[in-house]
Amino acid sequence: MDCGVITSKTVLLVLSLAFWAAAAGLSYVGAYVINTYKSYDNFLQDKYALLPAVIIICIAVVMFIIGLIGCCATCRESRVGLGLFLAIILVIFIAEVSAFVLGFVYREKVKTDVQGTMHSVFEKYDGKNPESSVVDYLQEQLHCCGVKNYSDWTTTQWFNSTGNNSVPLSCCRQDVRNCTGRLDQPQELNTQGCAEELESGLQSVISYAMLVILGFAIVKFFGMLSVCVLTCKREDSGYQPLYSGVFA
Numbered sequence: 615m616d617c618g619v620i621t622s623k624t625v626l627l628v629l630s631l632a633f634w635a636a637a638a639g640l641s642y643v644g645a646y647v648i649n650t651y652k653s654y655d656n657f658l659q660d661k662y663a664l665l666p667a668v669i670i671i672c673i674a675v676v677m678f679i680i681g682l683i684g685c686c687a688t689c690r691e692s693r694v695g696l697g698l699f700l701a702i703i704l705v706i707f708i709a710e711v712s713a714f715v716l717g718f719v720y721r722e723k724v725k726t727d728v729q730g731t732m733h734s735v736f737e738k739y740d741g742k743n744p745e746s747s748v749v750d751y752l753q754e755q756l757h758c759c760g761v762k763n764y765s766d767w768t769t770t771q772w773f774n775s776t777g778n779n780s781v782p783l784s785c786c787r788q789d790v791r792n793c794t795g796r797l798d799q800p801q802e803l804n805t806q807g808c809a810e811e812l813e814s815g816l817q818s819v820i821s822y823a824m825l826v827i828l829g830f831a832i833v834k835f836f837g838m839l840s841v842c843v844l845t846c847k848r849e850d851s852g853y854q855p856l857y858s859g860v861f862a
Contacts, residue, residue, distance in 0.1 A: 622840035626688040626699070629837045633681030640674035643667075691844055700841040707834040710827050717824045724816050729809050732761045739772045741782070750784035756815075758808035759785035764800070766807065 647667035680702055687695025738745040753759055759781060760766030767773050767781045779797050786793035790802045797803075 619844065622843040623688050625836050625840040626684055626844070629703075629833060630681040630684035630688065632833070633677050633684065637674040637677035637681065640670050640677065644670035644674060688844070693845060696841050696845055700838060700845075703834050703837050703841070707831060707838065710831040710834065714824055714827045714831065717820050717827065721817055721820045721824075724813055724820070728813050728816065729761060732809055732812070736761055736766065737770060739770060739782070740775075741772065750782060752808055752812070753782065753784040753804070756808055756811040757788070757804045758806050758811045759804045760807050761809045762807040764797070764803050764805045764807075768797070 644667045647670070680699075683695060683702070684699045686692070687699050735745050736749060739749050740746055764781055764785060767785075773781070780795040781797065781803065783793065783795050785795055785803045787802060787804055793799075793802045795803070
């Protein structure tokens, strides 16, 4: 057995183990969701709340079967099994490449999408509705105020209706006590805008996701090459030229 075959089998076995590891992780998540649902089923009337957990477990079963196909096909060098495994890897590879391209495109659109959405949500702020809770939570968690900066609040209906020349208390810095949110005391406020903070966070998440997807896609690419190497090697080993044996 030459080095190419050994390397190819090793790559495929590692890939199969990766499918099994993913299946184990998804099974744990699905079981955890179901267990949590059973603990609070008295408060949950919608029985379809279990549907995501069931889907996760079904995906885990599929991932386990894919890993089993890859492992068996690699060890036995089955041409049919390797062909099936290659088709599965190819489909996943195409999906990962598509996700990588979409992530790259969406990463550039985050800035315009975030600013447009945030302006509309901030305009609906009245201190009581659900949008107000979202805005307050965002400003407290990101330590920001307004869309571009804290002065954006001066153009909102909430600011004009209150008439006290102040911004929501969620704009106050956490290290300042007795903050009133007044604009004439900017040293007590988070002055940077939320759009920039949220854009930076989302772009970082998308970038990390793209790196992970790219890593998995590279592994799938080498997995497909390994299947091709094993398939070609099997065909070569099964071929006996006419000049061999008697005519040697």
